[in-house]
Amino acid sequence: MAQAPQNGSQVRATEVIDPQAEQIGQVYAQAFLSSAEQDGPVEDRLGELDSFIEDVLTASPDFETFLLSAIVGREHKERVIAEVLQGRASPMFLSFLQVLGHHERLDMLRTIRQRCRHFYEQQHGQVRVQLQTAAALSPPLEHRIRQRLEEVLGAEPIIESQVNAELLAGLVLRIGDRVYDGSLKTQLERLSEQIHERSLHEIQSRRNRLGHPEGD
Numbered sequence: 001m002a003q004a005p006q007n008g009s010q011v012r013a014t015e016v017i018d019p020q021a022e023q024i025g026q027v028y029a030q031a032f033l034s035s036a037e038q039d040g041p042v043e044d045r046l047g048e049l050d051s052f053i054e055d056v057l058t059a060s061p062d063f064e065t066f067l068l069s070a071i072v073g074r075e076h077k078e079r080v081i082a083e084v085l086q087g088r089a090s091p092m093f094l095s096f097l098q099v100l101g102h103h104e105r106l107d108m109l110r111t112i113r114q115r116c117r118h119f120y121e122q123q124h125g126q127v128r129v130q131l132q133t134a135a136a137l138s139p140p141l142e143h144r145i146r147q148r149l150e151e152v153l154g155a156e157p158i159i160e161s162q163v164n165a166e167l168l169a170g171l172v173l174r175i176g177d178r179v180y181d182g183s184l185k186t187q188l189e190r191l192s193e194q195i196h197e198r199s200l201h202e203i204q205s206r207r208n209r210l211g212h213p214e215g216d
Helices: 019-039 042-058 061-068 074-085 091-102 106-123 139-153 184-211
Strands: 012-015 126-133 156-163 171-175 178-181
Touching: 019 042, 019 091, 019 106, 042 061, 042 091, 042 106, 061 074, 061 106, 074 091, 091 106, 106 126, 126 139, 139 156
Parallel strands: 126 156
Antiparallel strands: 012 178, 126 171, 171 178
């Protein structure tokens, strides 16, 4: 994977991976995209997936609880999905949801969407980047960051910006499964740890000298 841009300070990368969810989401995402390509514009089917998650599940938590309930039978869920989406969703998307319901994988929808977006963007030479900064970026600075990311990644960055005042300064980048932390907060915490370790080392050295005086 391409190295993340650095600004002269040390940057730490932390991987956040759920292997099982990754594998399952990958299989269903590939099946979804394959069906979408045969059905029509892939963007339209991805839009349906986004809309169902945001406008239906997120907006109606009770309905999502119903779909994910282990008490409700699969056939009942499939009937309700058909009743809710009949005439509002494409046959392809409706069929996909019913397949997920039949295999009791409706709880994977958000993971599937994430993997679908990843594959789709990868095919189109794009990389999604989550960017956190202590204050909102000015347009010129955001443009420079975008240019730098494009140079380093060799792909078009899709930047999702978020302001996090706790960072104090600097920035935190999340690219795929990696987090690159170049914030001032993290640098100060690292410096504090180093000072603490150095103090402990000096204290231990003094103890060793007192315990073993010269010429003894």
